[in-house]
Amino acid sequence: xxxxxxxxxxxxxxxxxxxxxxxxxxxxxxxxxxxxxxxxxxxxxxxxxxxxxxxxxxxxxxxxxxxxxxxxxxxxxxxxxxxxxxxxxxxxxxxxxxxxxxxxxxxxxxxx
Amino acid sequence: xxxxxxxxxxxxxxxxxxxxxxxxxxxxxxxxxxxxxxxxxxxxxxxxxxxxxxxxxxxxxxxxxxxxxxxxxxxxxxxxxxxxxxxxxxxxxxxxxxxxxxxxxxxxxxx
Numbered sequence: 001x002x003x004x005x006x007x008x009x010x011x012x013x014x015x016x017x018x019x020x021x022x023x024x025x026x027x028x029x030x031x032x033x034x035x036x037x038x039x040x041x042x043x044x045x046x047x048x049x050x051x052x053x054x055x056x057x058x059x060x061x062x063x064x065x066x067x068x069x070x071x072x073x074x075x076x077x078x079x080x081x082x083x084x085x086x087x088x089x090x091x092x093x094x095x096x097x098x099x100x101x102x103x104x105x106x107x108x109x110x111x112x
Numbered sequence: 113x114x115x116x117x118x119x120x121x122x123x124x125x126x127x128x129x130x131x132x133x134x135x136x137x138x139x140x141x142x143x144x145x146x147x148x149x150x151x152x153x154x155x156x157x158x159x160x161x162x163x164x165x166x167x168x169x170x171x172x173x174x175x176x177x178x179x180x181x182x183x184x185x186x187x188x189x190x191x192x193x194x195x196x197x198x199x200x201x202x203x204x205x206x207x208x209x210x211x212x213x214x215x216x217x218x219x220x221x222x223x
């Protein structure tokens with residue numbers, strides 16, 4: 001069974017702080033994704049990666065960056081956290097081709 | 113601009129009856145469609161998918177219907193059970209990478 005693990009369930013950070021959200025998957029998947037979930041907006045794609053050191057912008061990349069140094073690990077970085085980045089962040093991975101995404105349990109980030 | 117739309121934010125249904133969830137899309141390049149289920153404090157879990165070469169796919173109590181000409185898909189849950197109470201997301205893809213999601217429909221199954 002695929003396991004996607006997000007390092008924190010809850011985080012509280014101050015405006016202007018640099019924030020790291022970590023995600024690890026154990027199924028040797030090529031592709032990894034970061035989404036944020038907000039009420040009424042569903043899940044919106046921030047960034048994705050289709051290989052080590054490769055990354056592509058999603059629909060809402062502003063204010064975020066990512067890092068994928070190893071195949072199993074995909075990090076989301078908020079360079080300078082702002083209150084409008086308060087959200088639920090979901091990491092996911094999938095194999096090649098038309099296969100379903102497998103999600104982690106999410107990180108609820110609050111920026112004060 | 114959301115390319116996948118779930119226009120009903122919520123649905124209440126009696127246990128044992130049918131739940132019908134609807135989803136519309138605007139991108140004619142979408143050719144792979146999925147439904148996900150999400151409980152509070154958990155990540156979404158994959159429920160069922162359909163390729164654009166089909167118009168129906170069934171898995172146990174769950175059936176997804178695709179109407180390409182109307183750019184519409186629906187999820188039927190028969191019979192509905194209390195454990196089906198969750199948020200359901202419709203998703204669509206035009207490539208091997210990105211999935212676009214709808215805003216979700218909260219289903220409540222009443223005893």
